[in-house]
Amino acid sequence: MANQAAWLNKAGTDLEVGDAPIPTAGPGEIVVKNAAVAINPLDTHMQDTGAFVKQWPTVLGCDVAGTVHETGPDVQRFKKGDRVIGHAINLVTGRPQDGAYALYTVVPADKAAILPDSISFTDGVVVPVALEAAVCALCVKEPREAMPGISTPAPGLPYPSLDKSEPLGKTLVVYGGSSSVGSMTTQIATAIGLNVIAVSGAHNFDLSKRCGATQVIDRKDPAVIDKVVAAVEASGNEFMGIFDAISTPETYGNDAAILQKLGRGAIVVVHPPPEGVPSHVRVGLLFAVNDIATPIWNDFVTPALESGRIQCLPPPTVVGKGLEAINEGLRKCKAGVSGTKLVVEL
Numbered sequence: 001m002a003n004q005a006a007w008l009n010k011a012g013t014d015l016e017v018g019d020a021p022i023p024t025a026g027p028g029e030i031v032v033k034n035a036a037v038a039i040n041p042l043d044t045h046m047q048d049t050g051a052f053v054k055q056w057p058t059v060l061g062c063d064v065a066g067t068v069h070e071t072g073p074d075v076q077r078f079k080k081g082d083r084v085i086g087h088a089i090n091l092v093t094g095r096p097q098d099g100a101y102a103l104y105t106v107v108p109a110d111k112a113a114i115l116p117d118s119i120s121f122t123d124g125v126v127v128p129v130a131l132e133a134a135v136c137a138l139c140v141k142e143p144r145e146a147m148p149g150i151s152t153p154a155p156g157l158p159y160p161s162l163d164k165s166e167p168l169g170k171t172l173v174v175y176g177g178s179s180s181v182g183s184m185t186t187q188i189a190t191a192i193g194l195n196v197i198a199v200s201g202a203h204n205f206d207l208s209k210r211c212g213a214t215q216v217i218d219r220k221d222p223a224v225i226d227k228v229v230a231a232v233e234a235s236g237n238e239f240m241g242i243f244d245a246i247s248t249p250e251t252y253g254n255d256a257a258i259l260q261k262l263g264r265g266a267i268v269v270v271h272p273p274p275e276g277v278p279s280h281v282r283v284g285l286l287f288a289v290n291d292i293a294t295p296i297w298n299d300f301v302t303p304a305l306e307s308g309r310i311q312c313l314p315p316p317t318v319v320g321k322g323l324e325a326i327n328e329g330l331r332k333c334k335a336g337v338s339g340t341k342l343v344v345e346l
């Protein structure tokens with residue numbers, strides 16, 4: 001038995017597959033023998049710029065699916081051989097053994113869940129990071145500083161329910177509803193009882209509806225701002241605000257115009273907001289690693305996947321097999337995807 005990892009030796013270079021120590025599980029950790037890993041825009045950003053890298057060489061990647069190889073001394077929820085999905089947090093720890101792009105990865109036990117037998121590793125691996133992002137966007141109660149001068153969002157919503165949710169009488173706009181994070185936020189928001197209006201590409205309306213959006217507006221419609229405003233007003237609900245899963249200058253401009261016209265609401269962004277955000281706009285910057293997600297990982301993910309309450313959406317696109325295929329996955333991710341998550345099988 002040997003481990004290998006796709007190492008990033010320097011910012012702006014391809015990953016190089018090479019030997020790596022087999023990690024061991026410390027307290028509160030499991031080691032996963034990966035069967036599939038997913039590619040996220042964060043990985044391409046870290047690869048290109050070296051941002052957030054604390055130790056070189058490093059191993060990127062945050063989404064894993066596979067079987068439990070080892071459990072930490074105090075871990076009760078898992079045993080060797082269990083099929084799991086998990087959120088690997090090299091972003092926070094900086095340790096190479098916590099990166100997904102390896103044959104074996106350390107994952108906090110509180111950021112993993114049993115994957116039902118009916119769901120393949122390839123499907124299941126689209127869930128972890130997007131799920132934690134959605135919970136962090138919606139359920140955090142106490143804001144933290146995300147970066148100087150800007151806090152994380154803290155709407156303090158209840159956790160999603162495994163049963164049919166009572167409507168909360170609140171509407172949320174998910175801008176970028178077909179993205180991975182947008183799809184999962186739509187699903188979790190719906191399972192909390194929010195009414196979701198999604199803004200997605202016209203060819204991805206079905207995806208956003210499958211995630212639970214009650215209405216979908218074409219992101220390329222020249223009247224997108226007015227259509228979102230009209231849909232929010234027509235919902236008759238309290239307007240919470242916009243979750244902007246894209247957070248580019250274009251979408252920031254539209255967010256501000258929508259909130260200006262509605263005269264209320266906040267935005268949650270996934271990248272630092274631009275300078276000079278109008279004073280009427282409350283902004284929270286998402287940070288998708290937070291213990292707020294622990295009860296979701298422990299009690300919700302497995303039964304929700306079993307019952308179909310949460311679906312593995314957007315569907316995966318398999319880029320290739322083996323750690324060598326990750327470079328191709330990163331290139332495709334950088335080029336942009338639509339309504340899918342790129343996955344490498346191992």
Ligand SMILES: NC(=O)c1ccc[n+]([C@@H]2O[C@H](COP(=O)([O-])OP(=O)(O)OC[C@H]3O[C@@H](n4cnc5c(N)ncnc54)[C@H](OP(=O)(O)O)[C@@H]3O)[C@@H](O)[C@H]2O)c1
Pocket residue numbers: 040041042129133175176177178179180181182199200201202204219245246248250251269270271285286287288289337338339340
């Ligand atoms: N701050 C954090 O903690 C955190 C955590 C996770 C992710 N992120 C960031 O969140 C962003 C989304 O990540 P992801 O993995 O969900 O992305 P993704 O799935 O790769 O996003 C692809 C989707 O973006 C949509 N899109 C592109 N431009 C758009 C626009 N102008 N308006 C509306 N939709 C647009 C496309 O929609 P159509 O094809 O339908 O047109 C496509 O389906 C990334 O920038 C990532 O770095 C941040």
